[in-house]
Amino acid sequence: MATVETRDNARRSAVQREERFIDRPLKEDGQYKRISEYYGELVFDLQTTDRLPDAIKKEVLECTTQKRQLNRETVEVIANAATEWALSHGATHFCHWFQPLTGGTAEKQDSFLDLKNGAPIERLSASQLIQGEPDASSFPNGGSRSTFEARGYTSWDLSSPMFLVEGINGMTLCIPTAFVSYTGEALDMKTPLLRSVTKLSEVATKFLNLAGHAETKNVTVTCGCEQEYFLVDKSYFYARPDLVQTGRTLFGKAASKHQQLDDHYFGFIPARVMSFMQELDLELHRLGIPAKTRHNEVAPGQFELAPIFKEANVSSDNNQMMMALIKQIAAKHDFVALLHEKPFAGINGSGKHTNWSMADNTGINMLEPGNEPQQNMRFLATVAMVCEAVHRHAAPLRAAIASAGNDHRLGANEAPPSIISVFLGDTINAIFESIREGKTYTPSGDSLLDLGAKQLSQLLKDNTDRNRTSPFAFTGNKFEFRAVGSSASVSFPTAVLNAAVADVMNESNGLIEKDLAAGKSIDEALLAITKKWATNAEPCIFNGDGYSDDWVKEADKRGLPNLRNSAQALGVLADTKQMAFLSEQGVMSSAELEMRYNVLLERYITLREIEFTTLQDMINQNVLPSAIDYKLKLGQVIMNQKSAGLECSVEVELYKKINFAMESLSSQLNIFKNGFDSLEHEEQKRAETIAETLYPLSEELGEHCANLEGLIPDNIWTLPKYYEMLHNK
Numbered sequence: 001m002a003t004v005e006t007r008d009n010a011r012r013s014a015v016q017r018e019e020r021f022i023d024r025p026l027k028e029d030g031q032y033k034r035i036s037e038y039y040g041e042l043v044f045d046l047q048t049t050d051r052l053p054d055a056i057k058k059e060v061l062e063c064t065t066q067k068r069q070l071n072r073e074t075v076e077v078i079a080n081a082a083t084e085w086a087l088s089h090g091a092t093h094f095c096h097w098f099q100p101l102t103g104g105t106a107e108k109q110d111s112f113l114d115l116k117n118g119a120p121i122e123r124l125s126a127s128q129l130i131q132g133e134p135d136a137s138s139f140p141n142g143g144s145r146s147t148f149e150a151r152g153y154t155s156w157d158l159s160s161p162m163f164l165v166e167g168i169n170g171m172t173l174c175i176p177t178a179f180v181s182y183t184g185e186a187l188d189m190k191t192p193l194l195r196s197v198t199k200l201s202e203v204a205t206k207f208l209n210l211a212g213h214a215e216t217k218n219v220t221v222t223c224g225c226e227q228e229y230f231l232v233d234k235s236y237f238y239a240r241p242d243l244v245q246t247g248r249t250l251f252g253k254a255a256s257k258h259q260q261l262d263d264h265y266f267g268f269i270p271a272r273v274m275s276f277m278q279e280l281d282l283e284l285h286r287l288g289i290p291a292k293t294r295h296n297e298v299a300p301g302q303f304e305l306a307p308i309f310k311e312a313n314v315s316s317d318n319n320q321m322m323m324a325l326i327k328q329i330a331a332k333h334d335f336v337a338l339l340h341e342k343p344f345a346g347i348n349g350s351g352k353h354t355n356w357s358m359a360d361n362t363g364i365n366m367l368e369p370g371n372e373p374q375q376n377m378r379f380l381a382t383v384a385m386v387c388e389a390v391h392r393h394a395a396p397l398r399a400a401i402a403s404a405g406n407d408h409r410l411g412a413n414e415a416p417p418s419i420i421s422v423f424l425g426d427t428i429n430a431i432f433e434s435i436r437e438g439k440t441y442t443p444s445g446d447s448l449l450d451l452g453a454k455q456l457s458q459l460l461k462d463n464t465d466r467n468r469t470s471p472f473a474f475t476g477n478k479f480e481f482r483a484v485g486s487s488a489s490v491s492f493p494t495a496v497l498n499a500a501v502a503d504v505m506n507e508s509n510g511l512i513e514k515d516l517a518a519g520k521s522i523d524e525a526l527l528a529i530t531k532k533w534a535t536n537a538e539p540c541i542f543n544g545d546g547y548s549d550d551w552v553k554e555a556d557k558r559g560l561p562n563l564r565n566s567a568q569a570l571g572v573l574a575d576t577k578q579m580a581f582l583s584e585q586g587v588m589s590s591a592e593l594e595m596r597y598n599v600l601l602e603r604y605i606t607l608r609e610i611e612f613t614t615l616q617d618m619i620n621q622n623v624l625p626s627a628i629d630y631k632l633k634l635g636q637v638i639m640n641q642k643s644a645g646l647e648c649s650v651e652v653e654l655y656k657k658i659n660f661a662m663e664s665l666s667s668q669l670n671i672f673k674n675g676f677d678s679l680e681h682e683e684q685k686r687a688e689t690i691a692e693t694l695y696p697l698s699e700e701l702g703e704h705c706a707n708l709e710g711l712i713p714d715n716i717w718t719l720p721k722y723y724e725m726l727h728n729k
Contacts, residue, residue, distance in 0.1 A: 002239050002622055002718045010235035010720055013334075017233065019275040020333045022282065040288035042089070044082050044173075045161040051081040064159045065201075065218045075126040082162055082173065083112065083124040089164055091171035094124055096132035096154035098179040099189040101140040101599045103489050105320050106179075108134050109172055124173075130156050132177065139179075140599040141187060151182040157190065160317050163287055176317055186592050189491035190316070196498035196587045197221050197312055203506045204358055204366065210512050211378045212522055216360040221498055222478075223315035226306040228297055228350035228486050229326055230338040231273060231728060236720040237336040241622075245614045246607070247340035247487075248405070251623075251702035253709040254346040255723035258300055265298045270728050273303065276333040280305070283325055289318045299347040301726040309355060309478075312498070316491045319352070323487075335728075339487040342408030344722060345702065349409045350486035356497060357478040358382075368477045374431050374441040377526035381533075384432070385508055386479060387422050388533035389500035390472055391540040394420040395561045395572045396579055397472075397500065398483075400493040402569035402600070404607040406485035407691070410471075410564075418569075419555045419562045420483070421542040423470035429543055432534040435527070469546030492596075499587040504533065506585075565695075566604045567687035573597035574684075601683050608690045612676055615698055619669055622718050623705050627662050630712045631655065658711055665704040672697045 025033040046052060046060045056074055063070050070078075086094065095107035112122040132154035139152070160176035179188035186192055197220075204219035237243050242250040259265075269277065277294045284291040290308035297304045305326070310318065323339055330337035342349035358366040366382045373379060390397065398420050401410070410418040424432070427443075434441035471483035484493050508529050515525035539558035544551060555562060563569040572578055574597045582588045588596070634655045641648035675694055680686045709717055 002241070004715060004718050006239050007718055007720055010233070010239045011724060013235040014233035014724070017272060017334050019272050020279070021275070022279045024282065035285050039285045039290075042164040042166070042171075042286045043161045043288035044085050044163065045288070046078065046158065049081070049085070051085055052078065060158055070158070072126055075130060079124045079126050079129040082129070083122060086124075086162075086164060086171065086173040087112065087122055089171050091164060091173045093170075094128075094173040094175060096134070096156075096177040097174040098134075098154050098177045099316075099320060099489060099491060100179055100187060101189065101596065103189075103487070103603075105324065106134070106139070107172075107174065108132070129175065134179070139187060140603070141181070141595060152179060152187060153182070154179050157194070157313070159194070159311070160314050161288065163321075166283075185589065185595065187595075189489045189495075190313070192495040192582075192588050192592070193316060193491040193498075194313060196495040196502070196585070199585045199587060200358070200498045200502040200505070203502050203509060205360070206509050207382075207505055207512075208360055208364070208366070208378075210509060210516070210522070211381075211526065213360070213362070213364065215362050216364070219358050219360045219366070221312040221494070222309045222357045222359055223312040223490065223494060224307055224309040224355040224478075225315055225319040225322075225484075225490050226304060226351075226353040226355070227319065227322055227326070228302060228304045228352065230299070230301050230340075230343050230350065231276070231303065231330060231335040232301065232338060232343075232725050233728070234331070234334050234336050236725045239720050240725075241618055242611075242614050243336070243338070243343070246611045247338060248343045248611075249345065249722075249725075250611060250615045250618065250698070251705035251709075252345060252722045253706040255300075255721070255726060258347050258722070258726065259298050262298070264296050264300050264302075267296045269294075269296055269303075272333060272335075273728055276330060276335060277303070277305075279332070280325060280329045283329060284322060287318075287321060287325075289322060291322075297348070297350075299344070299349075299726070301344075301728060302348065302350065309357070312356075312494050316489065316494065319490055341403070341405035341485045341487060344726065345706075347726075351409065351482060352484045352486045352488060352490065354481040354484045354490050354494065355475070355478050356481055356494065365477055367474075367479065369428070372443075373427065374434075374443065377523050377530070380428075380431065380435070380530045381508070381526040383424070383428060383474065384530040384533035384537070385504045386501055387424075387537035387541060389497075389504040390420060390422050391537035392504065393496070393500040393578075393581060394540060395563065395569075395575075396496055396582070397493070398561065398563045399569045399572040400496040401481075401483045401485060401488065402563075402566040402604075403485050403488060404566060404604050404611075405487055406483075407565050407695075409485070410483060417469070417471065417546050417551070417562075418564050419546070419552065419560050420471055421540050421546065421555070421560065422479075422537070423473035423543055424541055425474060425543065428474060429541065432530075432538075432541070435531050436535050436538070470542070471546070495587055496582070499582050499585045502585050503581045508533075565691040567601075567684070567691035570597060570601050570604065570687070571684060573600070598683075601687055605683060605687050605690060608695065609676075612672075612694065612698060615701060616669065616673065616676075618719075619665065619701065619705065623665070623708055624662065626712050626717050627658055627708050630716050631658055631662075633716075634658065654711070658708070661704065661708050661711060665701070665708065668697070668701055668704055672701055 025038045027033055047057055056077060059074055062068055093109040093111050095109040097105060097107045100106050112124060114121050114123040134152055134154060154177035157176045157178055162173060162175050164171045165174055178191040180191060181187050200221055201219045205216055208216040281291050291305055292308050293306040295304055326337045369379050370376045398418060431441045473480045473482060484490060511529060512525045515528060540560060573593055576590060579593050582593060583590055634651055638648050638651045638655060679689060
């Protein structure tokens with residue numbers, strides 16, 4: 001239980017922290033190594049390693065792009081090469097590293113030790129590389145199997161490089177894998193993502209071939225996942241039961257100064273935080289994770305890390321490792337990293353903006369507009385198809401980013417809203433408007449910005465502004481799915497987005513083929529596709545302020561879905577009609593969708609119930625005892641004043657305020673407890689009651705607690721406060 005002494009000790013510890021110094025990699029001559037000289041040193045990439053012959057590299061590439069299987073002899077060569085490389089770096093164990101439906105990662109480590117004729121050797125066999133067999137009974141499965149049906153398989157993912165994870169006393173070789181049940185159902189996040197990438201590559205390749213790019217053999221989905229997070233001193237973290245139990249504060253009085261002055265965003269990075277960031281970048285680069293940008297975010301105590309784009313599958317793996325490393329390295333600096341979407345009330349929460357595009361094997365970015373986008377019919381058709389995909393499958397996309405944490409951001413305290421819409425910017429929007437009306441688009445304005453000072457260079461103006469209020473925004477040569485939560489795996493939303501685009505693109509290919517067969521030119525066919533989808537998807541294209549109440553009303557008029565909470569959104573996963581496109585594209589079967597619905601709904605309920613239990617405990621063990629302690633002190637002062645014949649109106653007024661606040665809190669707590677104790681057993685109804693009744697009540701309880709915090713003296717309040725936790729030394 002937190003006490004005033006505990007909080008005082010936490011405050012002293014946080015103030016006395018020093019920066020942690022790290023050993024940067026050095027050359028033999030003592031000079032610092034460049035990033036390029038140690039980048040990827042802990043990665044065994046089948047395409048770049050010098051331990052494999054070119055013939056095997058070619059065979060692996062063909063297998064990953066043409067659905068071929070590696071022969072056994074090739075796998076043995078790769079296994080031996082990976083083993084020797086790992087051992088040379090001090091590895092003692094290997095594991096199949098996978099992403100179960102928990103949203104995190106999992107692994108079962110095995111030693112390289114083997115016995116040959118009774119003698120110890122180090123070995124990773126071909127069969128051990130290809131396939132693993134972890135116990136699948138204790139991972140979330142959504143009721144798809146009984147506890148005694150424990151067998152599951154991990155399958156080596158050739159498209160994602162192996163890597164080494166460094167412990168204090170040695171290395172472990174991690175082999176990225178998929179995770180499936182005994183009957184082949186995907187029990188993980190990766191398998192549907194890989195299926196969606198395969199399907200989108202197939203239909204996008206055909207589209208580019210039809211558009212005249214005969215040299216296109218395959219298309220890659222590219223992603224870049226910007227990661228936002230908070231840092232809190234570990235002493236404060238462990239003095240707050242809500243942070244430990246739920247990853248967020250369940251109540252707290254706002255600091256007088258937080259983000260109102262906009263002085264934290266892009267501001268000077270505190271020395272201790274910079275030390276953490278430098279070590280984080282070092283370890284990310286050693287793992288071949290291309291960390292590029294680091295900066296202060298809007299809220300105090302909030303920061304962001306952005307990488308260079310990579311293939312969607314590898315980017316997803318990289319982001320999982322990035323989240324793990326943020327936490328691990330933060331601990332070395334006596335911080336705790338909070339990846340929750342809303343750790344603190346009243347200030348900005350955290351997202352994970354997923355930048356998404358498609359590129360073919362020749363280097364064509366399908367979302368690159370070029371200098372004259374109005375004449376780039378392939379680009380315009382691609383953008384129109386993506387808009388139609390988002391419009392047609394808005395509800396499933398909203399379901400894919402639903403979580404208890406994200407409910408604090410989507411349609412609640414801040415943008416992006418829970419209404420899924422597309423921002424295109426003025427230029428593309430105007431081109432689409434001209435196409436809808438059958439007019440010729442004429443560019444207007446200058447592409448250069450003259451700033452009026454000779455000392456400043458002229459700036460090249462982008463074809464679109466940024467719209468941070470849009471959940472799905474075109475940002476120059478990519479779309480930014482801004483609605484993904486900071487703690488989420490990007491695999492599921494990316495898989496749903498890929499399948500949605502593949503659905504529309506597959507239909508478009510058929511229409512283009514008909515037009516070409518009828519004698520139309522490819523530009524005429526692409527123009528027809530662009531007009532069709534730009535017109536049909538017009539209701540979901542919105543370039544305005546997504547924060548405004550006017551947009552909510554306008555979206556309702558347009559017939560756009562507004563799934564305000566996760567209980568509503570997750571219900572979409574159980575709608576076989578709305579989710580049919582996923583099974584039709586071969587991304588997820590109906591059984592796998594049902595499994596995810598059950599798992600995600602149960603997770604939502606469980607997380608909220610943990611929050612509710614923690615909140616009640618903290619009120620009874622921290623808030624009310626602090627209030628009672630203050631009342632006792634005030635009561636004694638009032639008695640002493642009266643016995644001395646002195647005026648005590650100030651003390652009496654304070655006593656009344658505390659008493660009223662306590663009575664209000666206690667009354668609200670009883671209402672909340674009765675509602676919590678009488679929750680329905682059926683999970684969908686239970687989730688809806690939690691989202692629509694109990695969660696708002698819990699927020700009201702939090703406000704009552706914050707009110708008491710503002711009344712009770714600092715030396716009596718036992719919990720670390722927002723102003724302490726948010727401003728890092």
